[in-house]
Amino acid sequence: xxxxxxxxxxxRLAVHAVDGVSFTLRPGEIFGLVGESGCGKTTVGxxxxxxxxxxxxxxxxxxxDITRAxxxxxxPLRKRIQIIFQDPHASLNPAMTIxxxxxxxxxxxxLASSDKDVRGRVLSIMQxxxxxxxxxxxxxxxxxxxxGQKQRAVIARAIIxxxxxxxxxxxxxxxxxxxxxxxLELLLNLKRKFDLTYIFITHDLATAKFVCDRIAIMxxxxxxxxxxVDRIFSDPKHPYTRALLNAIPIPDPRRRGPxxxxxxxxxxxxxxxxxxxxxxxxxxxxxTCGWEGRxxxxxxxxxxxxxxxxxxxxxxxxxxxQWWARGFQAGRKIGKQNPAQLIExxxxxxxxxxxxxxxxxxxxxxxxxxxxxxxxNPDLLGPKEVEGRLVECLLY
Amino acid sequence: xxxxxKAENLSVEYFSKKGYVHALDDISLEIGKGExxxxxxxxxxxxxxxxxxxxxxxxxxxxxxxxxxxRETDLTRxxxxxxxxxxxxxxxxxxxxPMTRLNPLMTIxxxxxxxxxxxxxxxxxxxxxxxxxxxxxMRVPESxxxxxxxxxxGGMRQRIMIGLAVVLRPSLLVADEPTxxxxxxxxxxxxxxxxxxxxxxxxxxxxxTHNLGIVSEICDRVLVxxxxxxxxxxxxxxxxxxxxxxxxxxxxxxVIHLETKELYSIDGTPPDxxxxxxxxxxxxxxxxxxxVCxxxxxxxxxxxxxxxxxxxxxxxxxDQDNAT
Numbered sequence: 001x002x003x004x005x006x007x008x009x010x011x012r013l014a015v016h017a018v019d020g021v022s023f024t025l026r027p028g029e030i031f032g033l034v035g036e037s038g039c040g041k042t043t044v045g046x047x048x049x050x051x052x053x054x055x056x057x058x059x060x061x062x063x064x065d066i067t068r069a070x071x072x073x074x075x076p077l078r079k080r081i082q083i084i085f086q087d088p089h090a091s092l093n094p095a096m097t098i099x100x101x102x103x104x105x106x107x108x109x110x111l112a113s114s115d116k117d118v119r120g121r122v123l124s125i126m127q128x129x130x131x132x133x134x135x136x137x138x139x140x141x142x143x144x145x146x147x148g149q150k151q152r153a154v155i156a157r158a159i160i161x162x163x164x165x166x167x168x169x170x171x172x173x174x175x176x177x178x179x180x181x182x183x184l185e186l187l188l189n190l191k192r193k194f195d196l197t198y199i200f201i202t203h204d205l206a207t208a209k210f211v212c213d214r215i216a217i218m219x220x221x222x223x224x225x226x227x228x229v230d231r232i233f234s235d236p237k238h239p240y241t242r243a244l245l246n247a248i249p250i251p252d253p254r255r256r257g258p259x260x261x262x263x264x265x266x267x268x269x270x271x272x273x274x275x276x277x278x279x280x281x282x283x284x285x286x287x288t289c290g291w292e293g294r295x296x297x298x299x300x301x302x303x304x305x306x307x308x309x310x311x312x313x314x315x316x317x318x319x320x321x322q323w324w325a326r327g328f329q330a331g332r333k334i335g336k337q338n339p340a341q342l343i344e345x346x347x348x349x350x351x352x353x354x355x356x357x358x359x360x361x362x363x364x365x366x367x368x369x370x371x372x373x374x375x376x377n378p379d380l381l382g383p384k385e386v387e388g389r390l391v392e393c394l395l396y
Numbered sequence: 397x398x399x400x401x402k403a404e405n406l407s408v409e410y411f412s413k414k415g416y417v418h419a420l421d422d423i424s425l426e427i428g429k430g431e432x433x434x435x436x437x438x439x440x441x442x443x444x445x446x447x448x449x450x451x452x453x454x455x456x457x458x459x460x461x462x463x464x465x466x467r468e469t470d471l472t473r474x475x476x477x478x479x480x481x482x483x484x485x486x487x488x489x490x491x492x493x494p495m496t497r498l499n500p501l502m503t504i505x506x507x508x509x510x511x512x513x514x515x516x517x518x519x520x521x522x523x524x525x526x527x528x529x530x531x532x533x534m535r536v537p538e539s540x541x542x543x544x545x546x547x548x549x550g551g552m553r554q555r556i557m558i559g560l561a562v563v564l565r566p567s568l569l570v571a572d573e574p575t576x577x578x579x580x581x582x583x584x585x586x587x588x589x590x591x592x593x594x595x596x597x598x599x600x601x602x603x604x605t606h607n608l609g610i611v612s613e614i615c616d617r618v619l620v621x622x623x624x625x626x627x628x629x630x631x632x633x634x635x636x637x638x639x640x641x642x643x644x645x646x647x648x649x650x651v652i653h654l655e656t657k658e659l660y661s662i663d664g665t666p667p668d669x670x671x672x673x674x675x676x677x678x679x680x681x682x683x684x685x686x687x688v689c690x691x692x693x694x695x696x697x698x699x700x701x702x703x704x705x706x707x708x709x710x711x712x713x714x715d716q717d718n719a720t
Contacts, residue, residue: 036579146665176438181661206652247584249609253632265549
């Protein structure tokens with residue numbers, strides 16, 4: 001399924017929910033899409049089912065391009081690709097009995113000869129997913145079931161058509177710790193039994209590590225590292241992968257200790273950072289990673305958390321809200337200040353920033369009573385093969 | 397150790413159409429000055445009810461038994477103004493979802509001014525200065541003081557909530573799943589902030605969570621709740637390394653972490669608290685249960701110094717541990 005690329009349109013702002021994501025799924029494997037909220041993992045999953053339409057790129061399933069397939073052609077395909085959502089409560093119609101819900105796909109696709117046939121097949125699949133006593137639960141409503149049971153029903157509904165591919169979007173995230181393992185085990189057993197392939201979407205690296213054969217770590221719509229699970233976990237290469245692994249709380253008090261965490265949070269996907277999207281937070285950032293105007297303003301803002309610098313900065317640089325950032329430049333209108341002196345001050349402030357930012361500065365200049373800080377363009381970034389996995393990072 | 401808060405035989409019952417829900421039953425716990433105590437349990441274990449009881453924000457109709465002592469004051473007896481004076485000032489709360497707890501129509505500064513003024517009569521200038529200090533200590537720049545909640549990221553909102561909770565320097569902060577809706581990196585950042593805050597202010601922290609990883613990272617002691625009852629209490633090192641109660645053992649075993657080699661889950665589901673199981677409430681799910689477990693309520697007794705548990709066979713588990 002190479003090359004999916006999509007672009008969402010909300011009003012006039014385009015959110016690059018997923019941007020230039022490519023991967024190929026091998027039959028019978030569990031492929032993990034892993035990342036924090038807003039990284040685009042769910043969008044990729046839904047795009048594969050064509051629940052969202054990719055703006056550009058291609059999706060191929062079993063050799064056939066389905067990117068623009070019409071609804072009529074998609075229907076038979078949907079028998080072969082199913083999805084399991086995160087929230088089992090929201091995935092089941094509260095007015096439909098469990099038996100009815102699980103058997104519904106058979107009716108939709110006209111695959112049952114009679115109601116009796118449906119019932120028989122539903123009961124047998126209920127046994128398969130551990131929804132027992134099946135006879136008794138058949139006529140229950142979702143509200144009568146526990147969270148774990150509901151998720152079993154959702155899984156039963158997904159596999160009753162014996163699909164080839166299942167997109168499992170955070171299938172255990174809403175469940176209590178004590179029953180997560182049960183559902184994961186069920187998914188693994190069903191895979192063996194029915195020869196399934198999974199796309200397993202999760203934010204939980206520990207679960208991904210246990211369940212998946214290969215994973216793709218996503219950040220802000222891009223895959224930053226992808227490859228076999230054992231490689232990535234034993235020796236993560238991308239600084240973001242390292243940061244994620246490092247941040248996971250370890251259930252062993254003997255291994256407590258300070259952590260080096262990336263600063264800040266995932267930025268707005270409407271305006272993703274230039275160059276490597278992780279660069280503003282990256283602990284291993286280089287001068288060539290994509291420093292831009294707003295990074296300078298963020299730096300000024302951060303300085304103001306330091307009470308010693310607040311006043312001096314305010315005097316020299318003026319109020320923060322008078323600064324603008326456009327692409328690789330940041331600047332502001334200056335008053336009666338001496339331009340040469342101001343440039344000198346700004347350079348001194350830059351020298352106190354992390355060296356990589358300072359090195360990335362192309363020029364500090366004053367023209368038409370505007371002071372401008374301009375950064376170099378970043379180096380070109382693309383996925384590279386590094387020790388048996390793909391990494392998108394200038395360190396390699 | 398001086399204790400900040402002491403629960404004595406605390407119980408909470410809610411009224412529902414089907415009958416009384418025994419949400420918390422016979423909880424006794426002391427939280428020391430500067431201590432971080434974790435409360436863990438599954439959905440329906442009563443952990444959030446405990447937080448609400450401490451803050452006096454149980455839904456109307458809840459029946460509270462036992463005592464909740466903040467120094468000499470029994471919080472369960474307080475209503476109205478006297479309770480309001482304690483809440484926010486001596487005990488503060490942070491919730492799981494900061495977005496729903498901040499008023500969308502108020503700027504961040506207004507939130508702080510309101511909180512400060514509700515408890516103290518201070519000048520505008522002083523209130524403003526305290527707001528700025530609280531925000532900067534949470535790494536929220538002063539320039540954003542007039543922004544509205546929706547203009548902040550999830551992590552920043554949670555930091556604002558924490559700043560708001562501690563601006564009056566409470567002696568106890570109750571945090572109910574403070575990082576559950578956050579991503580793992582931001583979660584780690586928030587935990588770091590809470591720890592730093594504790595170091596500086598010496599306040600106590602009651603951390604309610606289902607995440608045992610978080611407990612192991614920042615708690616001194618941990619209370620394991622099961623179906624509204626105390627299953628086990630102890631220093632975090634002992635609870636993780638040498639748990640007594642089968643529920644604690646199995647809960648730890650069921651955590652999926654980076655070194656998980658084998659999946660494990662506890663059979664069955666948490667019980668209905670309208671009609672909880674007889675004897676030990678865990679017995680229907682306990683692989684070690686004997687007949688007596690359904691007949692006798694296990695006492696909450698100490699098996700190791702500072703590590704009580706409520707299991708009739710706790711002694712046997714302890715001996716097994718000591719033998720291996």
